[in-house]
Amino acid sequence: MYYIHRSSKRLRDFDSSVFQKIFQKQQTLKNPIDLSVGLPEGPTPQYIKDAGIQAIQNDLTEYTPANGIPALREAIASKLLEDNDIAIDTTDITIVPGLTTGLLMVYLAVLDPGDEVMVMDPSYPPYHYLVPIADAVLKRVPTLPNFQLDLEAIQANITDKTKLIVINTPNNPTGAVYPKEDLVKLAEIAKKHNILIISDEMYESFIYEGSHFSIGSIYPNTITMNGFSKAYAMTGWRLGYVTGPTEIIKAINQLQQYAVFCSSSIAQQAALAALSRPTLPRDSYAKKRQLVKDSLEKAGYDVQGNDGAYYTFFKTPQGQKDIDFAAKAADHNLLLLPGRAFSTEETYVRLSYGGTIETVQRGLDIITEITNQA
C-alpha cells in the first residue's frame, strides 16, 4: 500500500486560474467570438519570424548566459534610454522567459516571509496569486470606480512591513493609464518609506489618451518589467526583461541559473530583430477602442479606464455576478473574462479588443443583445 502524495501546502489552496476555465469553456463552443484572452491583433511580424528561423539555421540554439545575450541587453538598454528615460547599465538588465515567470523570480528575489506586497485591485492575476508563493502578505488597494491610483489609500496601507508596490500602466484589465503627476507622487511616497516599486509596462505602446511615463526614470528603487508579447505580437515566444537595482538583478540571475538556466536562444535572437524596428502603428486598436467605448455607452454602460492596452473592464448590468454574465455571453457564443480573476469585486467583466474589428463588433452586438434581455 502506497501513501498517495499530495501537492505542497503552498499550492494546495492555489485556485485554478479563471483563464484555464475559459480555455476549457472555449473547447466546448464552436467558433466562439473570443473577447476573453489578451492576444494582440495578428501574428508575429515576418521579419521577427525570419530572425527566429535564421537563428535555428545558424545553430544559435545553445544555452545563453542566464541573463541573456549581450546584444539583446544592449538593445534593451538603448530602448530604455530612448523610450523610457531610464539610463541603466546592460548588467542591470536580465532576460526572462516571459514576464509572469519574471514576476515570480522578482518576488522570490526580494521578498522575505511576512513582507507585504501592495497590489492594485483590479490587476493582472499573477501579481496577487504569486505573493503567497513567496510567503509574503498580499494587500489589495482598490482603484474602483475610475481605476486610477488612490494615493491616499496607498499611503494609508503602508506599514513597516511594506516591501513592494506593484503597478501596471497601461493597465490590464482596466485599460487605465496612470498620469505622470500621480506616478511622481507615488515615487515620493515610495521614497519616503523606502519601498520598492514593480512597474509592469508591457502595454506601453498601446496608449490612446495621455502618454506613457516610466516611474523608473525618476525612482531608482523601481523594478521595471517589459516584454515582447504584446508590443511585437510574440506571446508564445515567452520573452521579457527586468531591470532594476543591481543587487536585485544579481539575485534574479542567480535564481535563473538554477530555475530556468536561460531563456530561449531562438526567442532572444527574434527579440533582437524585433527591437530593430518600431512597434506597429496602433490605428486599428484606437478604432476598436472607440468602438468599444461607444457601443458599451450606447448600451447603458459606464466606461471607465479604456485609455490604453486593449481591455475594457465594465460593470455588469443590475449587479449580475460576473460568472453569470460571462455564462450568459457564452450561451450566445461570446467569451468574456469574469472580473473575479482580477479583483475581489465580482460584478465586472473584462473585454479584450485585441482581435479583428469584425470580431469585436460581433461581440459588442451580443453584449447589447443580452443587456437588453436583462
Place this chain on the structure above:
Amino acid sequence: MTKIAIIEDDPVINQMYRMKFEADGFEVQVADNGTHGVALVESFVPDLILLDLQMPHMNGAEALAQIRSHAWGKKIPVIVLTNLGEEEAPASLQELEVHSYIVKAEFTPSQVVKKVKDVLGLS
C-alpha cells in the same frame, strides 16, 4: 554633495526633476515661485539654479535680477527652463548671465541632469 535649486511653479516638473537629481546623488531644494526662489538661493547657496520663467508672484527674470544683485548670487550658474526657447526670455535676462536655456518639452529628465553635469564639469 552638489547642490541644485529648482525654481519652478509646476509641481509635477519640480518634483520630477527633484527625484531625478536626488537619484543621481545631488542635494536638491525646490521653490514654487520667484519670491520663494530668491529666499531659497540665499539660504541654500546652490551650485546651480534651474529657473522657470513664467511663475506667479515674481517671475523668473525678476527673481534672477534680485539674485544677481547680491554678492551670494552673482556667480551661480543658471539654466533657464522655458516652454518655447530662448525667444521666450525677456531682453532683461541677457544682462543677467544665463548659462543656457532648456525647452522643457524637448528634454527628458535624464538629459536635464546631463546638461547640469556638463555645466558643472561633472560629466
